[in-house]
Amino acid sequence: MDVVSPDLNSILPDEIMDTEAMAMEEDPPADTLTPPSRSAPEPTQVPMETEVPEIVNLCPTTTPTQKTEALTTLTATDSTLCSFSPGTQLVITSSSSAGPKMATTMTTVQTSSTVVGQNVTKLSTPFTPTSPVNHQLIINKVAADGKSPGTAVLKQEGQKLLVTGLSKTGQPIVFALPNTWSKPATSQGTGGDIKPQPTQFKVVSAGTKPVIGVQTVSSANQLPGSSSPLQAQQLKTVQITKKTPVSTAGPMITKLIITKALNNKGLSSQATITPVVTGRVLTQSTPVTPPRTITIGETISTTPQSLSSVSSNSKVAISPLKSPSKVTVAAQPSNSPQKPMAVPLNVALGQQILTVQQTPSTSPAKAGSSSTAQTVKPVQTVTVGGVNTPQFKTIIPLATPSNVQQIQVPGSRFHYVRLVTATTGNTAQTANSSTTTNSTTIHSAKPMVMNTAAVRMSVPIVPAQTVKQVVPKPMTSAAQVVSSSQTQQRLIMPAAPLPQIQPNLTNLPPGTVLAPAPGSGNMGYAVLPAQYVTQLQQSTFVTLASSSSFSAPSSIQTQARLPLNGLSPSDATSRPRKPCNCTKSQCLKLYCDCFANGEFCNNCNCVNCFNNLDHESDRLKAIKACLDRNPVAFKPKIGKGKEGESERRHSKGCNCKKSGCLKNYCECYEAKIMCSSICKCVGCKNFEESPERKTLMHLADAAEVRVQQQTAAKTKLSSQISDLLTRTTPTISSSGGKLPYTFVTKEVAEATCDCLLEQGRKAERYNQPQAVAERLILEEFGHCLCRIISSAAKAKTDCSINC
């Protein structure tokens, strides 16, 4: 198979995929469900990672004539994410002739066979179509051929998709495809074989409502006879799963999985118009809302609660250690239901590598450029809330296939991309990006001209709320991407053949993104360090988020954001990592902190740096070498201790001999953790009862507190005085007199007292004698008075001038 084999998923890092299931899925016969006319083998599987198996239900159905190519499902058991209400389940039902093989079929949907088995068991019971309690979104996949369902799972050929969602009251919501939709055909460039084009279903849902959106994409309308091979059609599945503790107060885990089905076959047409086949929600009954017809392909944001709510209130914890293949977001129940959510339905449709276009790079050498102007690709952004940051976003260029999808979570180094093999034609939906000035165009289900070339885009996103024109950089099909905000490199380059690193894929640095190299037949990957995503977070993004008909317009509005002037003021200061200064390692050894953290060097002072996209192949080799030496080389060194231990500890322990583990030479001390039993340090003083350690800690704490307090006090006083002077304009007589006293208002008095108290505390901290304390206080009082008088005098002068 010329596309990325589904098996590839099996070797993805644990963080990315569950590999167990993949073993069972070894290249099922591609043609099992493929019509004979199909000239090229296609991946028959659309492995999806599912951490919450119970959500997936594959039930054999009775419709033999139709097949569902791919399903994108977003499931959430929690209301805070997406629009599912608590307990809502997304059920994917795949029809097959063989009921007993259902488990096998499910494996195709999920990457983990073991999970699948569990899922079956779990799902069988809870799944009650009419159950008001278990709200389920059901996608019924009907296999057309009835051939062994176990091997051929999600096929792209003729398909009918039924999405059945149960409202809170258990009323079903069904998405059905039009009858005409099932058999799109496209002639292959070479053989002219007309084979049905795979239809893609993409379902993205979030929040309390059963379905945020379901999109179907049909490639049927691709220009026939086009000689230029279209890049593999890819189907992405975005899955967001939340694990919700029984207790609503507990943290919830949200998993966002994006699975993309890749089309390995070259599809015809350079410019492919891929109309979105529209389907309808046949019924949607909820007590709250009347039955409604929803066009598939339409981006739907149903809920006020949703991803956005996660962003605002939830912690995003994406750990590669927990569930590799998924993006896990631990979210707390949203307290702000009305927050904006940008959950483009078509997020799953995005086929492009996400990248961020950067502002003009200050490091020309690092920035790539495309030689050929190309149609701008539409991108989509999935926005999910993160800690301390409003959102994490997934930018998905919609136009071209890509195996990579990034999920960005602020504060998290881990970003996952799923690579899923699938055969399909063009992805249809999306808007014409080149003219996109508003994200609303993106989610439209209109047929669009698609750029077939592989494109990797970098799209800068500006945090600003203003919708601006999106001007993605033209990319070449061969593309390397490029871009960097500020000085950062942002893009994905054609990578060395994956096999080079496959043996160690499971140990890739956290957050590493595998991106198919353009023109490499999806077999090449660029390794994107987690930093890449992190950098994106820090930088501006172009956000093209689909809004839905339901959603609050203001919040979920599609937006195109561009960097206003390159760097935002905070950009320079927001960089989490210090620049490295490597001179000999080429930043390709673990000596380099950037490299060790899975980041590209950015704004570093390194010499002869290879830790960038320009040297991706070298970088891959270096990664492989590191992993060969130490399979967990890129795993965080600081992790939890033994079972039950809550404190962090160094995974290997330190080996300090001279520093007493009380200097930053010591990795334990540097991480602000105490040495543990696994440390081999000599003369360690970094333990709980160590007086030296306590002293150091106290000093450090005291210094920090001191600075903070002083800063706060000064700021407060200054602001208050300034504020007073501006808004309280006392009657000032030119004669002066007692003018300064008119400025001693309550606020000024309070601010002054704060300053005086601070001096007292300061003296106390240093165990100063009372006399010294009094002196400090008096001096501070004098200073305050001087400032008040000065301000008053200035006000007087100003008044005199004005008068």
Place this chain on the structure above:
DNA sequence: GAGTTTGAAACT
């Protein structure tokens, strides 16, 4: 800022 110290990483 230059030089030294330190300990992890890399190498043998």
Place this chain on the structure above:
DNA sequence: CAGTTTCAAACTC
């Protein structure tokens, strides 16, 4: 696995 070397950060002056 142990000893040595290399390396870059931390630290000192």
